[in-house]
Amino acid sequence: xxxxxxxxxxxxxxxxxVNLREDTEGGMRVVVGMATCGIAAGARPVxxxxxxxxxxxxxxNVIVTQTGCIGIxxxxxxxxxxxxxxxxxxxxxxxxxxxxxxxxxxxxGKVVTEYTIGAAK
Amino acid sequence: MKELSLNILDISQNSxxxxxxxxxxxxxxxxxxxxxxxxxxxxxxxxxxxxxxNVTDPFCTSRKTRKVGLGIPLLKLAAEQTGGYIEIxxxxxxxxxxxxxxTVKAVFGTDSIDIAPLGDIISTLIVIIQGxxxxxxxxRHTKPTGEVVLDTREMREVLGDGISLADFEVLEWMRNYLxxxxxxxx
Numbered sequence: 136x137x138x139x140x141x142x143x144x145x146x147x148x149x150x151x152x153v154n155l156r157e158d159t160e161g162g163m164r165v166v167v168g169m170a171t172c173g174i175a176a177g178a179r180p181v182x183x184x185x186x187x188x189x190x191x192x193x194x195x196n197v198i199v200t201q202t203g204c205i206g207i208x209x210x211x212x213x214x215x216x217x218x219x220x221x222x223x224x225x226x227x228x229x230x231x232x233x234x235x236x237x238x239x240x241x242x243x244g245k246v247v248t249e250y251t252i253g254a255a256k
Numbered sequence: 257m258k259e260l261s262l263n264i265l266d267i268s269q270n271s272x273x274x275x276x277x278x279x280x281x282x283x284x285x286x287x288x289x290x291x292x293x294x295x296x297x298x299x300x301x302x303x304x305x306x307x308x309x310n311v312t313d314p315f316c317t318s319r320k321t322r323k324v325g326l327g328i329p330l331l332k333l334a335a336e337q338t339g340g341y342i343e344i345x346x347x348x349x350x351x352x353x354x355x356x357x358x359t360v361k362a363v364f365g366t367d368s369i370d371i372a373p374l375g376d377i378i379s380t381l382i383v384i385i386q387g388x389x390x391x392x393x394x395x396r397h398t399k400p401t402g403e404v405v406l407d408t409r410e411m412r413e414v415l416g417d418g419i420s421l422a423d424f425e426v427l428e429w430m431r432n433y434l435x436x437x438x439x440x441x442x
Binding site: 139141142143145146148149150169170171172174175179180182183186187189190199200201203 | 257262265266269273325326327330376379380382383386387410411414415416418419423424425426427428429
C-alpha cells in the first residue's frame with residue numbers, strides 16, 4: 136500500500152529540486168479546453184498525455200493548464216499552445232497527436248500544421 | 257458522456273468555477289442495494305433558488321461563449337436512464353455568507369443495462385487536481401468489498417508548503433496510491 140511515509144520521502148527528494156522549476160517565465164504554455172464539450176470529446180486523455188510527456192521528457196519552462204470552453208466546440212478536444220505572443224490552436228486532439236506536438240512543436244519548435252485549426256478550413 | 261467519471265470531471269469544474277476551496281466526491285455503492293450514489297459537494301459561491309430551479313435546463317448556463325450548458329442535463333440523463341435521479345441543493349453566498357456551496361447528488365441503478373461504466377476514475381481525479389492544485393479534495397469510493405479514500409489535506413500536511421499537488425511526482429504518487437487502493441478492493 137502506498138503510504139504517506141512514501142509521500143514524505145518524495146517530499147524530501149523534491150525539496151532539493153524545487154528551485155529549478157520555479158523559473159517558468161518566458162516559457163511555453165499548453166492550455167487544454169476542459170468544459171463539457173472538451174470532456175465529452177476526449178480532452179481528459181489529451182491533458183494526461185501532455186502532463187506525462189512534459190514530465191517524462193524533463194521539459195523545463197513549459198506549463199500545462201486547463202481552461203473552460205474556448206467557443207469552438209465542434210473542434211474539441213482543443214489545445215492552445217502559447218509561445219510568447221504566438222498562439223497555435225490544435226483541434227480534434229488525441230493522446231497520440233499530443234505526443235507528436237510535444238516532440239515537434241514544444242521540443243522542436245516547429246508547429247504541426249496539419250493538426251491546427253488553419254488546416255481544417 | 258461515455259463514462260460516469262467524465263460526468264464527475266465535468267460537474268467538478270462547476271465547483272471549481274464557483275471558487276470552491278473544498279470539493280468532495282463521494283461514490284457510495286453500499287448504502288442501497290444495486291445503487292450507486294454519487295455526491296459532489298463544494299463550498300463555492302452557491303446558487304440562488306431560482307438558478308437551482310433552472311439548472312437542469314440546457315438553455316441555462318453561466319458561461320458567456322454560448323447560450324447552452326449541458327453539464328447538469330447530461331448527468332441528469334445518465335442517472336435517469338438507469339431509473340435514477342439527480343438532486344441539487346445550494347446556498348448562495350449572498351444569503352448564507354458563512355456557509356455557502358452546492359451539493360449535486362446523482363443516483364444510478366447499477367443493475368440497469370443503460371448505466372454507463374464508471375470508467376477511468378483515477379485519471380479523472382488526477383486531472384481535476386492538476387487543474388486546481390490549491391483546492392482541497394476529499395474522494396471516497398465505498399464498495400461492498402471495501403473503500404478507497406484520497407484526502408488532499410492529509411497529503412498537504414506531509415508535503416508542506418512549496419510543493420504543489422500538481423507537481424508531476426505528486427500526481428504520480430496519487431495515481432499509484434489509487435491504483436493500489438483499488439486493486440485491494442477488487
